[in-house]
Amino acid sequence: MNVFVDTCIVNRILDLEASPPHSRWQEDREYLRRLLNEPVASGTMKFFINPTVISQIEATRNTERRDALLSAVQQFEFTEFNMTIFPFRFPAKFLSKAQKAEIQQLCLTYPALERDKKILADSALNETIDVLLTTDRDLVRKVPQFGKAKVMLPKQLWDFYKPHETE
Numbered sequence: 001m002n003v004f005v006d007t008c009i010v011n012r013i014l015d016l017e018a019s020p021p022h023s024r025w026q027e028d029r030e031y032l033r034r035l036l037n038e039p040v041a042s043g044t045m046k047f048f049i050n051p052t053v054i055s056q057i058e059a060t061r062n063t064e065r066r067d068a069l070l071s072a073v074q075q076f077e078f079t080e081f082n083m084t085i086f087p088f089r090f091p092a093k094f095l096s097k098a099q100k101a102e103i104q105q106l107c108l109t110y111p112a113l114e115r116d117k118k119i120l121a122d123s124a125l126n127e128t129i130d131v132l133l134t135t136d137r138d139l140v141r142k143v144p145q146f147g148k149a150k151v152m153l154p155k156q157l158w159d160f161y162k163p164h165e166t167e
Helices: 007-014 023-037 051-058 063-075 097-109 111-124 137-142 154-160
Strands: 002-005 046-049 131-133 149-152
Touching: 002 007, 002 111, 007 023, 007 051, 007 063, 023 154, 051 063, 051 111, 097 111, 111 131, 111 137, 111 149, 131 154, 137 149, 149 154
Parallel strands: 002 046, 002 131, 131 149
Antiparallel strands: none
């Protein structure tokens, strides 16, 4: 199982021990801990980031926070897969006309997703990614699946891939 980690997940992981500002963060933290530390019925789960996630983290203005986030991403595997939606880094894959039209239509339908189109493309259009893991409830509500990737919150991912039962 290959899971693409949205930048907001890296932020939540960094803040696992902080006091949550509201109950949704508490839920995210509980299930992120489980996903990172407990076995799941489907077997091994690999967590991936790519240049887009790194770029978003590098744009963090607070240098202390940025350094902590960059340190936190070390626990994830890195994939070079990167679609040609600006900003991008090489190596990059070019969008097909159909993919470009699909992303444009999504952003026309949901203009607020314009800011997420790069993460959506990098995760959902990558043939090796099964799930885009995010804490963005609005994104999950609007786009439960894009391309072949499911878009899930930590609890949804945990519930979908039930934990191993101990006998």
